[in-house]
Amino acid sequence: MIRLIIRTAAVLCLPLTAMAGPTTRPRHLPGQIIVDPANPAWLVRYSADGKHKPFFMCGPGDPEGFLHRGKLNADGTRDGDQMQLIDKLKLTGANCIYLQAVRSHGGDGDKTHNPFIDHDPARGLSAKVLDQWETWFDSMDKAGIVVFLFIYDDSALVWKTGDVVGPEEKQFLDGLVNRFKHHRNLIWCVAEEYRERLSPKRASGIAAAIRAADEFAHPIAIHQNHGLKFDFPDDPSIDQFAIQYNVKTIDQLHAGAVKAFADAKGRYNVNVTEVAGHGRMSDLRQANWAIAMGGAYVMVFEMDIASTKSSDLEDCGRLVQFFESTAINRMAPHDELAAGGTQYVLADPGRSYVAYSAKHGGKMGLKGLPAGSYDLTWFDCAAGNRVERRGVSVAAGEQVWEVPAGLGAEVAVRTRMAVK
Template sequence: MRLTCFLLLLALLSGCRTTFTSTLPDTAKWEKITLTFPGPETSEAAADNPFTHYRLDVTFTNGEHRITVPGFYAGDGRAAHTGAENGNIWQVRFRPDLEGEWTYAGKLIRGTDAYLGGDAGATKTVKSYEGAFFVGNAEPGENGRLIRDHPRYLRWAESGDYFLKTGVDSPENLLGYADFDGTYRYSDDFREGESTAEGLHTYAAHLDDYGTRDPAWKDGKGKALIGGLNYLASVGVNSIYFLTLNIGGDGRDVWPYTSHEVFDRFDVSKLDQWEIVFDHADSLGMMLHFVLNETENETLLDNGDTGPLRRLYFREMVARFGHHRAVTWNLGEENGPNEWSETYQDNRQQSDVIAWFAEHDPYRNYVVLHTHPGEAAFAEIYEPLLGNEQLGGLALQLGNPYSANEVTRKWLDLSAAAGAPWIMTVDEVGPWWRGLDPDNATPNNQDSLRALTLWGNLMAGGAGVEWYYGARSPHNDLNLEDWRSRDRAYRWTTHARKFFERHLPFGEMEGRNELLASEAQFCFAREGEVYVVFLPFGRPATLDLSGTEGEFTVQWYDPRKGGELIDHGELVSASDGQVGLVPPGEGDWACLLKKRPKE
């Protein structure tokens, strides 16, 4: 159930302080509420800039629980459908996390640089708003929001289930879509040898995946992208990665502003259309992975500092989209020093961004850094941030995708030793020109990436992957139009996630490769109780069960086909110490050992 409250009252003089009161209909826990408030008549281009000279904050209260949420200028309140650039509507989006009676109180203030808050110039209250609503039980099947209460995994607040990411990293310019207002590519000057694209995305291959009850805007726009999300969800994809600002970067077709040359005015109809897409992804259980800039433009705003323009940008992103159930704020693609950009954010600037989100995102969404590839870059850029409790994790880029197990475990251990454990996901696999091959490519690297990258990350205690499509592949990181190009890969990626979800207490397990005789195999264990041994190359394994006791059942899982466990009634005894495990066929296999209850 989505709830929008329109307060249809006569507009008074903007200089007068007026309080509007409203009682809303009941809603369910975790459902999105959009409060719509009248304010001064203005526009995106008004001299009295509505994005900088006004600030709306609304505080929601339930007993002792209080949360203050930023609002935003919304044009006529229906800009996604009307394309309006002007109007007198401000909005706030909220998702209640408690049942019972809620009240809210909001203020729209005006003043020079009012959006900065604090002592940013003289301000006065233009309008005040208050009201109440009742929140009932969560709807059946509701997971709630993703929260961080485990050192290695996110967890759904309502269901209590842990979240493993099985997502797509491409196209990074997902939002460079022809059906969004104000969207264009301002330059086709692509770097030689890297990804190129002709025109904006249309995703026409997914038009037939659109459902008759699915959302759209402006008499049918958006259907192909909505259909693409439907397809991805149908094959188990639960996360999408996208840039929100690629001015000066690769695609040069995505930004939240009214143009690529203006950084303090936002395109309200385009952002309202983005919200329709994000709402739909949210309804499908997908994480929204917001990548806030590219390596080429990480100093575009305020020379990399968290100054006025960057704070304005972040505030708009949080106000408009921070309410979603599953949000990742990524500081930027390949964040930090590199060989091909003249400027970059340093550790202080990175820390300032991380601190800004910790202070100003009322939902405390997950914050990560996307890495440059290679251990030298890791040591230079990311080691100095160890111990930062406000950073949620690293979005690992691996130049060598087959190092996933080693790199994941190393940075889990380093961050834990520093006193602030980080979550580790693999969010780009190299080399840059290849990534994950399409299903029909020959030769094909999918088997290797499944065994050594996907399972390598998960078997180290990592939290999952998003697949990147290299520059020299069809349907690549910039020109992808048909996600079905990797259909087989999505399915075996989902098989891995389902194995962990259905058969393992993985939140209580850890990587224990040292229990195996071969270094080319992986072990994940809660010692003495449950073990998973992964055989990337299908060779027999030897597992050390000495120091434990009892008998263990042995079952096998086919990572390529998924399905049920293969059980031939095999048992091994801890008293044997070193036990041999022989896979039932060729290729990669997972072996599950569980302690047999005493009779």
């Protein structure tokens, strides 16, 4: 039987048995990232008054070995650069790190890439290792950086129990969940490229075990190999499709995100987490906006933080800042509403819109607008500059506006019906 060791600090003294089952009402934390109760196609930040705040995520989809970087100490902890990477990210507004708990046992790491005492699953979780992870997660959480925590790397398989989650694995999952579920900026992910070693039934069982142990109901994702067909569209324990989509062009990325959003039919949200060569694209900012305008969160593969230009991270931060100033959790892709030089559109038709273009030619617009008074916020995607236009009178139908002077080639404009 696996021996579980957890920290005894008061805030973390949580029972190892499940505190809440799937049918129990969640006990969300103030400001926690949750699935939008009104629209599971998006995540929001929880507010007890029901006025949840829009949330957007864009940032590094690496380094997956974050938790295992640096010289290995005798007690299993690491002498690495983790805190330096977090501090670098804090300055930019990019708001996630893609990291993995278990990379051994067939994964991409070596035999030490796990949180077990002496790296032996039979000896249970190491309190010292989890304590060190907690220092990093706490720093991320306080800065609003999402801990996107994979339980397993691709091909990692610790317990050979077929389609079922055995008692040792269940106790391991409970230990991880109970140790870290107090964080507000946390998304669990069952596994990377899960089918390499897990059956759909086993993967679903892992998600269910996480859900049962987490009374705060943090979102749960799962990652697949290349493609847009999701294996778990109606699984009550899985909230997010972490997409791998290895295509070559920005338009293909946008079209893939649009299709994935449409296929979800509001049942789950989508996150483009892995695109071959994504972090090395010369037009990376445009690629990120194209994905976001398709209705997906953005995690940039090969953006390892250490070698990433701060300017690329800052571009992610500006994208996050812009979308969190909109009602994105009420929107869906509506490129058919594009007019003028607009390329892509997200909209809650009749209420609010986001139009984007990297080749606007000086004019951008929208089709199908109801007549009324609108507030427009123009945004320079490269520089972050804003231009406000309030109370703009619009006739019903198509409307095209001049892009304000001083804005660059990549522009987004938020258009919303003015509050009377």
